[in-house]
Amino acid sequence: MATRDVWAKRVEQWRKSGLSAADFSAREGITSKQLGWWRWKLGSSPSAAPGPPQFLPVRVVPSVACPPCATDPVEIALPNGRVVRVTAGFDAATLERVLEIASEGGAC
Numbered sequence: 001m002a003t004r005d006v007w008a009k010r011v012e013q014w015r016k017s018g019l020s021a022a023d024f025s026a027r028e029g030i031t032s033k034q035l036g037w038w039r040w041k042l043g044s045s046p047s048a049a050p051g052p053p054q055f056l057p058v059r060v061v062p063s064v065a066c067p068p069c070a071t072d073p074v075e076i077a078l079p080n081g082r083v084v085r086v087t088a089g090f091d092a093a094t095l096e097r098v099l100e101i102a103s104e105g106g107a108c
Helices: 004-017 021-028 032-043 092-103
Strands: 074-077 083-086
Touching: 004 021, 004 032, 021 032, 083 092
Parallel strands: none
Antiparallel strands: 074 083
């Protein structure tokens, strides 16, 4: 039966190998379930302290604003069944007047 030290070395070799647990286990003649269990077990021990943080490269790109025509309109459903659709950049005073007229019971 393999000792804790043997499994610690196996888990470390697996991590460095870049292989999936199934592929590494098949190569080593062990089950992926055993490998996963030992990875979990060793990960919870103080001797398996993580190394320094690893940073990934990042590329910052300028923000691209969506053009007004690309945004979905806002729909306002009135109690009388009429629907008013407003796109980005609308004039608030005009919208207020349109809603007043559309809310009335008569024909528009």
